[in-house]
Amino acid sequence: MTENRDITIETAEAAQERAAATPAGEDKSRPTSPVCGHKCKFITRNVNVFYGEKQAIFDVSLDIPDRSVMALIGPSGCGKSTYLRCLNRMNDLIDICRVEGTFLLDGEDIYSGDIDPVLLRARVGMVFQKPNPFPKSIYENVAYGPRIHGLARDKTELDEIVETSLRKAALWDEVKDRLDAPGTGLSGGQQQRLCIARAIATRPEVILMDEPASALDPIATARIEELIDELKENYCIVIVTHSMQQAARVSDRTAFFHLGRLIEEGPTEQIFTAPREKQTQDYITGRYG
Amino acid sequence: MTDRTHNRAHEARDRAEKQGASEGGAAGPNGRIDWHSPQMLARLRRRHAANRRMKFIGLAAIVLAAGLLSILVGSLLKSGLPAFRQTFITLEFDLKPELVKPQNMRRGNWRKIVKEGLLRALPEDMRKNRKLRRKVLKIVSRSAPYALRDHVMENPHLVGRIIPFDVLASDPYDQFNKGLIPEYIVRGERKRPNPKLGGPEVVRAFRVLKEQKRVHLPFNWGLFFNADSRLPEAAGLAGAIVGSFLTLLVTFLISFPTGILAAIYLEEFAPKNRFTDFVEININNLAAVPSVVFGLLGLSLFIGFFGVPRSTPLVGGMVLSLMTLPTIIIATRAALKAVPPSLREAALGVGASHHQMVFHHVLPVAMPGILTGAIIGMAQALGETAPLLLVGMNAFIPDISNMGLTEPATALPTQIYSWADSPERGFVSRTAAAILVLLGFLLAMNALAIWLRQRYSTKW
Ligand SMILES: Nc1ncnc2c1ncn2[C@@H]1O[C@H](COP(=O)(O)OP(=O)(O)O)[C@@H](O)[C@H]1O
Ligand SMILES: [Mg+2]
Numbered sequence: 021m022t023e024n025r026d027i028t029i030e031t032a033e034a035a036q037e038r039a040a041a042t043p044a045g046e047d048k049s050r051p052t053s054p055v056c057g058h059k060c061k062f063i064t065r066n067v068n069v070f071y072g073e074k075q076a077i078f079d080v081s082l083d084i085p086d087r088s089v090m091a092l093i094g095p096s097g098c099g100k101s102t103y104l105r106c107l108n109r110m111n112d113l114i115d116i117c118r119v120e121g122t123f124l125l126d127g128e129d130i131y132s133g134d135i136d137p138v139l140l141r142a143r144v145g146m147v148f149q150k151p152n153p154f155p156k157s158i159y160e161n162v163a164y165g166p167r168i169h170g171l172a173r174d175k176t177e178l179d180e181i182v183e184t185s186l187r188k189a190a191l192w193d194e195v196k197d198r199l200d201a202p203g204t205g206l207s208g209g210q211q212q213r214l215c216i217a218r219a220i221a222t223r224p225e226v227i228l229m230d231e232p233a234s235a236l237d238p239i240a241t242a243r244i245e246e247l248i249d250e251l252k253e254n255y256c257i258v259i260v261t262h263s264m265q266q267a268a269r270v271s272d273r274t275a276f277f278h279l280g281r282l283i284e285e286g287p288t289e290q291i292f293t294a295p296r297e298k299q300t301q302d303y304i305t306g307r308y309g
Numbered sequence: 310m311t312d313r314t315h316n317r318a319h320e321a322r323d324r325a326e327k328q329g330a331s332e333g334g335a336a337g338p339n340g341r342i343d344w345h346s347p348q349m350l351a352r353l354r355r356r357h358a359a360n361r362r363m364k365f366i367g368l369a370a371i372v373l374a375a376g377l378l379s380i381l382v383g384s385l386l387k388s389g390l391p392a393f394r395q396t397f398i399t400l401e402f403d404l405k406p407e408l409v410k411p412q413n414m415r416r417g418n419w420r421k422i423v424k425e426g427l428l429r430a431l432p433e434d435m436r437k438n439r440k441l442r443r444k445v446l447k448i449v450s451r452s453a454p455y456a457l458r459d460h461v462m463e464n465p466h467l468v469g470r471i472i473p474f475d476v477l478a479s480d481p482y483d484q485f486n487k488g489l490i491p492e493y494i495v496r497g498e499r500k501r502p503n504p505k506l507g508g509p510e511v512v513r514a515f516r517v518l519k520e521q522k523r524v525h526l527p528f529n530w531g532l533f534f535n536a537d538s539r540l541p542e543a544a545g546l547a548g549a550i551v552g553s554f555l556t557l558l559v560t561f562l563i564s565f566p567t568g569i570l571a572a573i574y575l576e577e578f579a580p581k582n583r584f585t586d587f588v589e590i591n592i593n594n595l596a597a598v599p600s601v602v603f604g605l606l607g608l609s610l611f612i613g614f615f616g617v618p619r620s621t622p623l624v625g626g627m628v629l630s631l632m633t634l635p636t637i638i639i640a641t642r643a644a645l646k647a648v649p650p651s652l653r654e655a656a657l658g659v660g661a662s663h664h665q666m667v668f669h670h671v672l673p674v675a676m677p678g679i680l681t682g683a684i685i686g687m688a689q690a691l692g693e694t695a696p697l698l699l700v701g702m703n704a705f706i707p708d709i710s711n712m713g714l715t716e717p718a719t720a721l722p723t724q725i726y727s728w729a730d731s732p733e734r735g736f737v738s739r740t741a742a743a744i745l746v747l748l749g750f751l752l753a754m755n756a757l758a759i760w761l762r763q764r765y766s767t768k769w
Contacts, residue, residue: 142660152651165659
């Protein structure tokens with residue numbers, strides 16, 4: 021695995037070559053993150069995204085280590101959400117959106133024909149900015165994903181999945197007596213944790229969060245952040261946030277985007293204390309954004 | 310870079326505009342805004358005045374609309390309400406076997422039985438009056454002998470007995486009993502008996518019956534449960550109600566599934582290209598086509614080409630479904646569009662396929678809106694007259710026992726049209742009553758739509 025150490029300068033061709041050379045999913049091909057020592061979950065190379073004529077992402081190459089939190093920061097409109105939504109192919113739904121580049125999840129190209137976006141989205145779960153539980157019962161909210169993917173053989177197994185997912189999302193104790201109550205009746209923070217439980221229920225490897233706390237009050241935000249801290253033991257988490265304090269609190273690595281370009285990426289501590297780029301410096305000291 | 314420069318330009322322009330506005334007189338000498346300057350106060354007054362004006366005009370419009378509506382409903386109620394009660398006369402009939410002809414009751418002399426029943430109730434002197442004997446049947450409906458016959462045919466053991474039976478009063482005497490027509494017609498100096506009532510001796514006989522408390526004015530169930538008739542006092546809406554129901558059933562079965570599926574396809578699955586744009590424009594135009602055109606289409610295509618039987622609920626329903634289809638499609642698309650995108654993202658985000666997203670999440674949320682649209686479309690169809698007239702759905706149906714999808718029928722609006730065309734006085738109030746019944750059905754359907762929306766709409 022040592023030959024893969026220096027992944028940050030690996031070229032797209034090399035990455036593709038490697039993906040082609042090794043059968044998908046084989047652990048051998050997964051490079052180790054240079055920082056935390058964990059494996060890299062996502063390797064993305066030369067990503068360009070266009071909305072019609074307008075280019076929103078310019079040549080971004082970024083690696084996302086497993087079992088850690090990667091924060092994407094940058095001024096609004098800089099393409100954080102766009103990049104994030106490429107990782108579970110949510111951009112496919114926008115007619116005018118065109119995605120170029122290489123996205124390797126465990127070495128598998130997620131934009132190749134081999135991976136169906138429907139299954140990809142079970143493996144790469146997503147939590148949105150505004151809590152969006154289904155207007156159904158709390159139980160149904162969590163059980164829906166496992167049910168459509170056939171992850172439970174019977175009702176007891178489904179009940180188990182629902183319970184463990186709600187427990188992992190730190191919501192079980194609050195809702196265990198009212199699983200039949202509508203999910204939309206919960207408080208904002210509870211709704212967001214329900215959405216996290218819903219994402220966890222399909223046993224994803226990656227959880228994408230697009231400003232998951234921006235619609236919540238400080239206490240609910242703190243609970244979400246605690247939760248993220250627990251979840252990173254088992255999942256690869258990519259979080260978009262407009263709050264630099266939040267990025268500093270929850271993330272292991274931080275990527276700074278500006279005007280569709282990745283300006284700088286590195287360990288969170290380094291980005292916030294000793295950024296290499298002037299633009300990063302300006303942003304984190306609040307000179308723009 | 311473009312974003313930021315754009316923002317700066319924007320801000321600069323905003324500032325410039327603000328300054329421009331303040332030059333209108335509100336800026337004080339040191340550039341501070343003087344909120345109490347005369348110009349500022351005058352402007353404020355103008356704005357408040359505009360507010361009040363708008364409120365007043367709106368209120369006036371509402372008063373006018375409500376006034377016109379109450380005039381309409383008021384006049385309908387005034388002429389229609391009397392038809393919701395009907396005059397009956399209780400008489401005893403002597404079912405003598407020689408008149409009843411028990412072997413073949415259809416050939417019995419029921420007119421004579423009814424006439425004798427009337428005369429029995431009258432005092433001796435009246436009974437002997439030749440003139441009255443000749444005209445006494447004017448009091449009861451011409452349908453009375455048949456009603457009595459049908460009653461006896463159903464209960465043959467009554468033959469030979471004297472039985473009490475309620476017969477319908479004739480239309481003139483029904484009107485007279487309700488006080489709608491006068492006993493005498495006064496024209497200038499001359500005052501003559503109302504010819505419709507058959508002369509003073511008949512009126513006197515009716516008074517006697519009334520004194521004997523034989524004349525009743527109960528609720529007119531016949532209006533709902535009788536078939537149509539040439540006699541206003543016996544005519545009812547049963548045929549029209551059944552016909553309308555069957556027609557709407559056909560309309561619903563055709564347009565509801567077709568409309569919803571078409572809308573789902575167009576809104577959720579169709580690629581956005583010229584062809585779908587073209588289809589969309591055409592559907593919107595279809596909703597604006599006058600209904601009579603659909604009637605002509607039905608006449609030439611369904612009846613002329615496909616050979617669907619004329620005058621039937623089947624062809625009527627087919628024509629009306631052409632009309633409701635665009636309404637349902639447009640309502641369904643609007644309901645689907647109104648489903649928040651966040652719900653779609655949520656479904657797709659856990660790995661639902663497109664079709665699962667639509668049928669598990671979007672459709673249930675849109676359903677109340679879809680049903681509301683469908684019911685409103687059906688209500689429109691219920692009130693539609695012209696296309697039904699064109700396909701001949703104004704048949705005279707004196708007997709509702711063999712109504713069916715492929716039997717000739719009539720519907721509520723076409724029944725109203727036929728009755729409105731009849732000269733008898735009784736049909737005037739029956740027409741108004743039928744309109745009230747139709748309005749009642751429409752009101753009920755709209756109430757159902759509102760209830761559905763309130764009851765089943767998703768609470769976020
Ligand atoms: N659906 C879309 N259609 C067209 N342009 C879009 C769309 N979504 C985002 N954009 C554009 O892409 C750029 C990046 O947007 P986004 O990824 O949402 O930024 P961020 O999440 O960092 O605020 C913006 O300039 C935005 O206007
Ligand atoms: Mg965003």
